[in-house]
Amino acid sequence: MARRGESIELAVLGLLHESPMHGYELRKRLNLMLGWGRILSYGSLYPALKKMLRADWIEERTVTNPGALTSRRPRIVYQLTPAGEEQFVRLMSEVGPNAWEDDTFDIRFAFFGRTDMEIRLRVLEGRRSRLQERLEKVQGDLSLTQKEMDRYAAELQRHGVESVEREVKWLSDLINAERNQRPADNTGSP
Known part of the structure; x- marks a missing residue:
């Protein structure tokens, strides 16, 4: 499982x-990308930025706004270095279990447009396989424990199964x- 810091770095x-x-x-x-359930604080972002600065993956540039009042501080803008570009390409080329785990799949998917089709396929297939394994386990557990659950716990499990399906x-x-090799139909129509 990928560490949260690694997911933030990739994003x-x-x-x-x-x-x-x-x-x-x-x-x-990042908060838009990570979704409502995973709000990123400055306390998580800035240590990740400092680590990436030390690794020479990004660099800082100070930008001043000529029309701003003199009391306004200059902004620090971060940009990718050539080493950061190489790191991004390397991370996006990985196709092992970290690529399809819950912590990193959404972030990787957001940048699929910059990924080779074969890598995309391997990640998508790995994610599907992992979810199918999870689904089989949950369905097996559900049939064994359904009699022991109250109505709301059973409903929550059913919702989880339907989401994975x-x-x-x-x-x-x-x-x-x-x-x-055609764009996916996101409309849900046949």
């Missing part, structure tokens, strides 16, 4: 691959679209 490298950004903008974009179908559709 920051991916965002800075698009364009340089200051800390506030990075945090805002939907994601497996979505992944299968994406895999088929990749294999056919």
Whole structure:
């Protein structure tokens, strides 16, 4: 399982691959990317940025706004270095279990446009396989424990099973679209 710091690093490298950004903008974009359940604090972001600065994956640039009042502090903008570009490409090329785990899959998926089709397929197939294993286990546990659960616990388990089934179908559709080399139909229509 990937550490949270590694997930943040991948996300920051991916965002800075698009364009340089200051800390506030990075945090805002990361929170959008990570989703409502995983809000990123400055206390998590800035240590990750400092680590990436030490590794020479990113660099700081001070930008002043000529029209701002003199009391306004200059902004620090972060941008990718050539070493950071190489690190991003290396991380996006990994296809092992970390690539399809819950902690990193969404972030990697957000940057799939910069990933080779074969790598995308391997990650999608790995994620689908992991979810199918999880689904089989939960369905097996559900049939054994359903009689022992109250109505709400059983309903929560049923909801979990349906969510995983939907994601497996979505992944299968994406895999088929990749294999056919056409954009995935996100409308849900046949």
